[in-house]
Amino acid sequence: MDDRKRMGKDKEGVIFPVAPNSSELSESYLDFIEEIKKEIYNQRISIVIKANSGMICLYWNIGNAILRKQKQEGWGTKVIDRMAKDLKDSFSDMSGFSPRNIKYMRKFAECWPDFEFVQQVVAQIPWRTNRILLDKLDKQEERIWYAQKTIENGWSSAVLELQIESRLYVRSGKSVNNFSVALPPVDSDVANQIFKDPYLFDFLGTDMPRREVEIERQLTEHIQNFLLELGQGFAFVGRQKHLEVGGQDFYIDLLFYHLKLRCYVVVELKACDFEPGFISQLNMYQNVVNDILCHPDDKPTIGLLLVKGKNQTVVEYSLAGYQNPIGVAEWKNQMAKALPEELRSSLPSIEDIEKELE
Secondary structure (H helix, E strand, O other), X not given: OOHHHOEXXXXXXXXXXXXXXXXXXXXXXXXXXXXXXXXHHHHHHHHHHOHHHHHHHHHHHHHHHHHHHHHHHOOOOHHHHHHHHHHHHHOOXXXXXXXXXXXXXXXXXXXXXXXXHHHHOHHHOOXXXXXXXXXXXXXXXXXHHHHHHHHXXXXXXXXXXXXXXXXXXXXXXXXEEOHHHHOOHHHHHHHXXXXXXXXXXXXXXXXXOOOHHHHHHHHHHOHHHHHHHHOOOEEEEEEEEEEEEOOEEEEEEEEEEEOOOOEEEEEEEOOOEOOOHHHHHHHHHHHHHHHHOOOOOOOOOEEEEEEXXXXXXXXXXXXXXXXXXXXXXXXXXHHHHHOOHHHHHHOOOHHHHHHHHO
């Protein structure tokens, strides 16, 4: 019988092909590749049952075995090319054994040395998403944070990449607020993590809105992107929500309901820097929403004031004494900000374009 077609059995009776003898390979490598093949065969059933987690645990085992052997035997990277060929020959019906992907397996095991954590967390997200965590992030604490947020929020790989590029980890929990004194400890911790600073509205394009009404209109036109930037749990209720107070008319810029916090969120937009009087107006809106719109089971309405710029000390003093939970954060148009100054100054303004059209 041709050596290439010889079959063997492991101790559990699982049939697997036996690799041919080769004078070019050391006995150590031949034993090693047989162990890897056995591991793959033994995991195939669990891969069918729990496709993603089983596959990722298998990838970790392969990567960890490579690291261990390279340390023990002093193997170089060329062994990965040989492994890719041998595994493809033996498992032609399985994808994922390219040299590039096997190198990812080794890096995966190197970055996540704790197999228990792998099973509980990163094995619950797709392999492509795991590769983004490896490629885009260098710090382990950030990898852990984004992995957990991916599971919590159900992010796709594309959304994860977007959140990493927007530096969500750095921005989360950075708004200036009074949550610690206005909310119970549990709700305060959750709210503090939900709100961020700054908010990035790069989807608005390169023209910087000059008035609040322009910002509102563009945000509602791009509501899906806006909700993504706000974060998981926000449900859009309405724009320019009418309130009648003492015979006078008032309008909330944007009104949301947060499903996890179980409360309304009043968002006020300002196309200018922070002024202390903005807090008083937002606080009044919250009082009215609490009195008119809230169900008895709803928690106190949270206010979010978005401004173009702020002095943190001034904001902190302005918030002192208010019982309603209020957060203050900046909003930025990253696309416009990213343009070189000389290019930004050469772009026509909205007024110039309108004049030209006329």
